[in-house]
Amino acid sequence: MQDYYNDDAAICYGCGRNNPKGLHIKTYWDGEFGICRFSPREEHTAFPGAIYGGLLASLIDCHSIGTAIAAMYDREGRTPxxxxxxxxxxxxxxxxxxxxxxxxxxxxLKAHILQLTERKAIVQCSIYASELETVRGEVVAVRIQSRLTHAGHK
Structure with missing residues (x-):
């Protein structure tokens, strides 16, 4: 999904392809679930052997937004x-x-839509290490009209 984001919007630390220091996560939509794979780096450590919680929240946030956007395109019968x-x-x-x-x-990361309207999606997302669910989140994604949506479409 994130490869379709407008260049001006692709600077997000979590998912922006144009942020050289970012995480560069990518959401893949299969029509029901958003899937993301992420390999943590040493600098993501909170304490030996465990990832910093703020990073995990960022992953859930960005992946859930990508999943919501994909579902909204599906709802409108369009591609990104x-x-x-x-x-x-x-x-x-x-x-x-x-x-x-x-x-x-x-x-x-595996995310699915709990509720979807024209302007809002509620997304549940879980993070798995091997088969073990370690983090669960819920995101309310709100559709906006901003200068970014009118700055030119990729």
Whole structure:
């Protein structure tokens, strides 16, 4: 999904492809779930063997927004490469840390839509280390009209 974001909007630390120091997460939509894979780096450590909670919240936030945008395109019967661009921001983010998330393995984020309207999506997202769910979040994604949606579509 994030590869379709307008260049002006692609600077987000979590998912912006144009942020050289960012996390560069990518959401892949299969029509039901948003899937993301992320490999933590050493600088993401909170304490030996565990990832910093703020990073985990960022992953849930950005991946949930990407999932919401993908679902909104689906709802409109369009693909992400069509205008007008759909842009969402975070209206609410709730994160529950279930277990420490290890630093030494790839993480899988799996998100699905709980509620979808024209202007809002409620997304539930979980982070898995191997098969173990370590973090669960819920995001309210709010669709906006901003200068970014009119700055030119990729």
């Amino acid at each position: 490469d069509t205008a007008p661009e759909i842009t969402c921001v975070t209206g609410n983010l709730n994160v529950t840390y279930l277990k420490p998330t290890p630093t030494n393995q790839e993480l899988v």
